[in-house]
Amino acid sequence: MRAIILMFDSLNRHMLPPYGDTIIDAPNFARLAEKAVTFDNFYAGSMPCMPARREMHTGRYNFLHRSWGPLEPFDDSMPEILGQAGIHTHLVSDHPHYWEDGGGTYHTRYTTWEFLRGQEGDPWKGVVTPQGSVGTALTRMRRQDAINRSYMPTEAEHPQTRSVNAGIEFIETNSAADEWMLQLELFDPHEPFFTHHSFKAKYVHEYSGPEFDWPGYQKVAEPQEQVDHARYEYAALVSMCDKSLGRVLDAMDKYDMWKDTMLLVNTDHGFLLGEHGWWAKSLMPWFNELVHLPMFLWDPRTAERGTRRGALTQTIDIAPTLLRFFGLEATPDMQGRDLAAVLRDDADVHKGVLFGIHGGHVNVTDGRYVYMRAATEAGNAPLEDFTLMPTHMRSRFTVNELAAWEPAEPFSFTKGLRSMKMQAKSLMNPWIHGTLLFDLEADPGQNNPIIDDEAELRMLRLLAEMMHESDAPPSQFVRLGIPFDAVPDTNHLLVGKQAARSAVALEPLPPLSDFPHGGAVLNIPILELRQDPRCEAILAKHLPQLVATELINIRAQLSLHQMARVTPISGAVLTQLAEDLEGLEDIGADSRAPAVNTLAWSAET
Numbered sequence: 001m002r003a004i005i006l007m008f009d010s011l012n013r014h015m016l017p018p019y020g021d022t023i024i025d026a027p028n029f030a031r032l033a034e035k036a037v038t039f040d041n042f043y044a045g046s047m048p049c050m051p052a053r054r055e056m057h058t059g060r061y062n063f064l065h066r067s068w069g070p071l072e073p074f075d076d077s078m079p080e081i082l083g084q085a086g087i088h089t090h091l092v093s094d095h096p097h098y099w100e101d102g103g104g105t106y107h108t109r110y111t112t113w114e115f116l117r118g119q120e121g122d123p124w125k126g127v128v129t130p131q132g133s134v135g136t137a138l139t140r141m142r143r144q145d146a147i148n149r150s151y152m153p154t155e156a157e158h159p160q161t162r163s164v165n166a167g168i169e170f171i172e173t174n175s176a177a178d179e180w181m182l183q184l185e186l187f188d189p190h191e192p193f194f195t196h197h198s199f200k201a202k203y204v205h206e207y208s209g210p211e212f213d214w215p216g217y218q219k220v221a222e223p224q225e226q227v228d229h230a231r232y233e234y235a236a237l238v239s240m241c242d243k244s245l246g247r248v249l250d251a252m253d254k255y256d257m258w259k260d261t262m263l264l265v266n267t268d269h270g271f272l273l274g275e276h277g278w279w280a281k282s283l284m285p286w287f288n289e290l291v292h293l294p295m296f297l298w299d300p301r302t303a304e305r306g307t308r309r310g311a312l313t314q315t316i317d318i319a320p321t322l323l324r325f326f327g328l329e330a331t332p333d334m335q336g337r338d339l340a341a342v343l344r345d346d347a348d349v350h351k352g353v354l355f356g357i358h359g360g361h362v363n364v365t366d367g368r369y370v371y372m373r374a375a376t377e378a379g380n381a382p383l384e385d386f387t388l389m390p391t392h393m394r395s396r397f398t399v400n401e402l403a404a405w406e407p408a409e410p411f412s413f414t415k416g417l418r419s420m421k422m423q424a425k426s427l428m429n430p431w432i433h434g435t436l437l438f439d440l441e442a443d444p445g446q447n448n449p450i451i452d453d454e455a456e457l458r459m460l461r462l463l464a465e466m467m468h469e470s471d472a473p474p475s476q477f478v479r480l481g482i483p484f485d486a487v488p489d490t491n492h493l494l495v496g497k498q499a500a501r502s503a504v505a506l507e508p509l510p511p512l513s514d515f516p517h518g519g520a521v522l523n524i525p526i527l528e529l530r531q532d533p534r535c536e537a538i539l540a541k542h543l544p545q546l547v548a549t550e551l552i553n554i555r556a557q558l559s560l561h562q563m564a565r566v567t568p569i570s571g572a573v574l575t576q577l578a579e580d581l582e583g584l585e586d587i588g589a590d591s592r593a594p595a596v597n598t599l600a601w602s603a604e605t
Helices: 026-037 049-058 077-083 135-151 158-173 199-202 225-255 315-325 340-345 398-401 453-469 474-480 499-506 516-523 526-530 532-542 560-564 573-582
Strands: 002-009 038-039 087-091 113-114 180-185 261-268 294-298 308-310 352-355 362-365 368-374 384-387 419-425 436-439
Touching: 002 225, 002 315, 026 038, 026 225, 049 077, 049 315, 077 087, 077 180, 077 315, 077 368, 077 532, 087 158, 135 398, 158 180, 158 225, 225 261, 261 315, 315 340, 315 526, 362 453, 398 419, 453 474, 516 532, 516 560, 516 573, 526 560, 532 573, 560 573
Parallel strands: 002 180, 002 261, 038 308, 087 113, 087 180
Antiparallel strands: 038 294, 261 294, 352 362, 362 368, 368 436, 384 419
């Protein structure tokens, strides 16, 4: 028995041919759907990138207990378990996060592994520039990315191409061998959407704006032609991914591998390209474009192909499926299920599935409704990290973070170990967005949240039940306003109570040009505005929380409009601010330059 996992990053289900009409030219995904089973109700769990990979290893949720980080000493690792049973596991990837502090324990769980450098801002090629290390972390990363691209003049040098070459080499070398698993994991189509001419030529369009293949993690405020351009750049990269998929399918055909080799094609999450008025992920609620994932599975045990399955399934199911395929049992701590039952009978294996990011909404779906539970208080607290591997994405925990840690009681999955408990911060504050409830049957695009006390209570009780089954810490229940030792009742409903705030957060953000006087004052740095007592009074009237906050960490050039791109502010409030501030004389005379998008935050930076 052999198995191949072909994993992409940020691959949008709704833009692939097997899932509906699309602008994207991807014939090999259509070919894959004929050779495998297409899953129609497959969801992400823990997000974003490395939390999703931890879930693939362990078969259980992790976002309720800690943020981005390595595998823990108590974690079960599917590739490691396979290796211990004599199954050779091989990882090939160009995913740069494996090389960072927060990914350092993943690749060494495989028997052998190979990494190809150069994606995103991977600190790969050492070229000293006059700018040196000047600028924000994202600025430096973009500068490094430009250097990396200069070493990839043709498609052959692209990290995706080189990764697939390495994966095909493993298949060719071991085509006659048995008992192996290959995980060929491609960083694309994750941003930046870097491709060469042959793929861009598939999507010829009129565009005269700035280079734009790397949207920031923020609300959309670009002109429509720029939004469309980014979508075409993404489409080009998906077409490149499609070509890579075709090369793997060709190899399976060439070596007659369909009779005994599992093929699983998946992704960790999607990417917003203007849907719901947002770019990217992580800062906004986890809409279906981000969590309702493409998933294809060819399993020789059932030999089902060219069909579809509607059962509710999830990333936590991958580890148990691989283990059972090789005749091994899932560990007691794994929450996922072997997908063979879904392939045979389209049987339900989950009553519901959880998904989310540490400190964000805790979400649950039963396949019909999606319930996004927000914090009850603006402070989004208490929020705790539980870990024995105290690292963030690209850094170790600081001395200050570690100074006050306390030993936590063991969780059901920590093998009797007490972890380190410490206060944590999140990439997003779900309180700002409010609690949301969607009926996917009536509103598959999640454009109109509903207030339905009966449905909310049912979903809230399902959420609480599944949080208990996941041994979520009591602090999560407190943060979300859910009783820990009792069944939630109507007193614990939040959708109606938070509806006004949710409506503001769901509003699209108009471009600066749509505001009074071209929005010039909304482009003045906030710190500059606050130096003027007259402006301070106006800000206190319309944004009291801004004036009440000590802005010691605010970027020097952050304007009101830029702040509204990451922290929702209603268009009505911004309009009133523009009118009131324009009524003052000599305000920001030197700062009313044409708006430049200096804010391109990445929630992964």
